[in-house]
Amino acid sequence: MQIIDKKSNTIPSPCVASIGFFDGVHKGHYYLIKQVLAEANRRDLKSALLTFPIHPAKVMRPDTVMEHLTIRDEKLELLAKTSVDYCFLIDFTKELSQLTAREFMQFILKDKYNVKVLVIGYDHRFGHNREEGFEDYCRYGKELGIEVIQAKAFYDDSVDVSSSYIRKAIDAGDVLLAEQYLGYPYFLEGKVIQGKQLGRTIGFPTANVNVSSPDKLIPKDGVYAVKVLVEDNQEEYWGMLNIGHRPTVDDGPNRSIEVNILDFNKDIYNKSIRLLFKHRLRDEVKFSSIDKLVEQLHRDEESVRKLIK
Numbered sequence: 001m002q003i004i005d006k007k008s009n010t011i012p013s014p015c016v017a018s019i020g021f022f023d024g025v026h027k028g029h030y031y032l033i034k035q036v037l038a039e040a041n042r043r044d045l046k047s048a049l050l051t052f053p054i055h056p057a058k059v060m061r062p063d064t065v066m067e068h069l070t071i072r073d074e075k076l077e078l079l080a081k082t083s084v085d086y087c088f089l090i091d092f093t094k095e096l097s098q099l100t101a102r103e104f105m106q107f108i109l110k111d112k113y114n115v116k117v118l119v120i121g122y123d124h125r126f127g128h129n130r131e132e133g134f135e136d137y138c139r140y141g142k143e144l145g146i147e148v149i150q151a152k153a154f155y156d157d158s159v160d161v162s163s164s165y166i167r168k169a170i171d172a173g174d175v176l177l178a179e180q181y182l183g184y185p186y187f188l189e190g191k192v193i194q195g196k197q198l199g200r201t202i203g204f205p206t207a208n209v210n211v212s213s214p215d216k217l218i219p220k221d222g223v224y225a226v227k228v229l230v231e232d233n234q235e236e237y238w239g240m241l242n243i244g245h246r247p248t249v250d251d252g253p254n255r256s257i258e259v260n261i262l263d264f265n266k267d268i269y270n271k272s273i274r275l276l277f278k279h280r281l282r283d284e285v286k287f288s289s290i291d292k293l294v295e296q297l298h299r300d301e302e303s304v305r306k307l308i309k
């Protein structure tokens, strides 16, 4: 996949394209992408996805808090796994938001990106105030020489798979449901930072993770079985992870994310790790003593070992 952003001066070959924010690159997105690839194949054209590094709503109202399933580079990594030829990364600006649907089709899709066929998500709208709809896009397409096709919707167990549906599942700690709709386990990535160094004294060292972007959605507080990829995904382990305020030891204002990696004993401070959420084990609990916490950690470890058997 070739990324074409404002720095590139490549003029793309004629292509079939779709537009979207593609947060999470979930099964619904894959279904849309498959339709783009099929149309491109049939016509012997290139395939393309047009997306925005920053969400249009955030550009329009910068104080909007948005928690995403994927940050920019994660999204590009997932899109690159499809066989799409181009990813057009376009900065959504206030000026761009002023373009009517017809102007967007003419100046951006046709003139800038050489789009011959536009595959529109079944509920996707674009152009100033998103005032127009599919029929209008078809009419402008006829005038401009862009064929407009409406994509079919994707349903899984009759659920209309969407990024916001998956965000709700993760917010509720339902990482199994999230994995079903994403098509891969939800993951966080970050650097291992120093904690209070208590973990090693109770037999459970925990790598404290500083998540790489504040825009990333953090699952509900609690304990999870996770897969852990250490440094550039070279090594894979299982681990047990806690998200929360550690009420037994400090109950501070900061939410910590820490993982005890099974069958592992290395110093990984400052290394980056990726955490893949596989199962939710339980809520975070305030124990009456550290000993009681340690007893529970042994039970958590057993639960993870049972899961991976």
Ligand SMILES: Cc1cc2nc3c(=O)[nH]c(=O)nc-3n(C[C@H](O)[C@H](O)[C@H](O)COP(=O)(O)O)c2cc1C
Pocket (backbone or CB within 6 Å): 195, 196, 197, 198, 199, 200, 204, 205, 206, 208, 223, 240, 241, 242, 245, 246, 247, 248, 249, 258, 259, 260, 283, 284, 285, 286, 287, 293, 297, 300
């Ligand atoms: C799998 C797992 C489960 C945990 N569950 C709890 C919990 O229920 N309640 C709690 O107060 N802390 C919990 N913790 C956090 C521990 O209190 C913490 O890891 C320990 O104090 C060591 O932290 P430090 O070495 O970063 O200082 C959990 C940690 C892990 C790894």
Ligand SMILES: Nc1ncnc2c1ncn2[C@@H]1O[C@H](COP(=O)(O)OP(=O)(O)O)[C@@H](O)[C@H]1O
Pocket (backbone or CB within 6 Å): 192, 193, 194, 195, 196, 197, 198, 199, 200, 201, 204, 205, 206, 207, 208, 259, 260, 261, 262, 263, 264, 265, 266, 267, 268, 269
């Ligand atoms: N099995 C393991 N799981 C997690 N971290 C481990 C493990 N073995 C060694 N470590 C290392 O020990 C550190 C955690 O030890 P800990 O005493 O909990 O200190 P801290 O409070 O700084 O996290 C990790 O950051 C990592 O470098």
